[in-house]
Amino acid sequence: MSEHSVTVVRLDRIDEAAAAFALDVARRWMLDRAIITVNTKTDELWHPSVWVPGAEFADAVEPGPWLSGFLTTANNGVDFTAACDAFHPAGNDEPPACRQCSTPAEGAYEEAYGDWATRWFEHRIEPVFTCRACGWSGPAGDWIGEFSLLIGAPAITFNNWPNLRADVTNALRDLLGGRTGVVRCHL
Ligand SMILES: [Zn+2]
Structure with a gap:
């Protein structure tokens, strides 16, 4: 199965506490808008993420033909990474x-x-x-x-989501603060 993900990552260095705080604020922003909700059926293979699409997730993405299948897609969770990590585009690398x-x-x-x-x-x-x-x-x-390839922290990764709306991506970039980037990975 092919997998794709989009990660928004902060490039400017901040300490761990500040990174965790920024991530909390971003997560709260998404929870308040019901873009995500807690995953009550965590399954290592099928739905490994702690966070999954919320009731209003469709407001955060571009309209498209994906709607019917997205919620039943394996691994459609959202991951929050506080520690510095490398976000590699894999097959998309250019x-x-x-x-x-x-x-x-x-x-x-x-x-x-x-x-x-x-x-x-x-x-x-x-x-x-x-x-x-x-x-x-x-x-x-x-x-x-x-x-x-981009490396930094904190980061938010959307697994197998439809394209996020530009204003949502920009809001998340603002909440992470500093210089940020986006990596689209395809496996
Ligand atoms: Zn040039």
């Missing part, structure tokens, strides 16, 4: 685009991928890529895209 000229960061992103990813994960040093077309430089999270 270099992000330059903020100035939209050229993909092909060389910079792909060369030494393992080195910068390890440094980012272990030491929280966000890599800086330079655009080979226009010379613009910026940290990975400032490049444009939703299909590239």
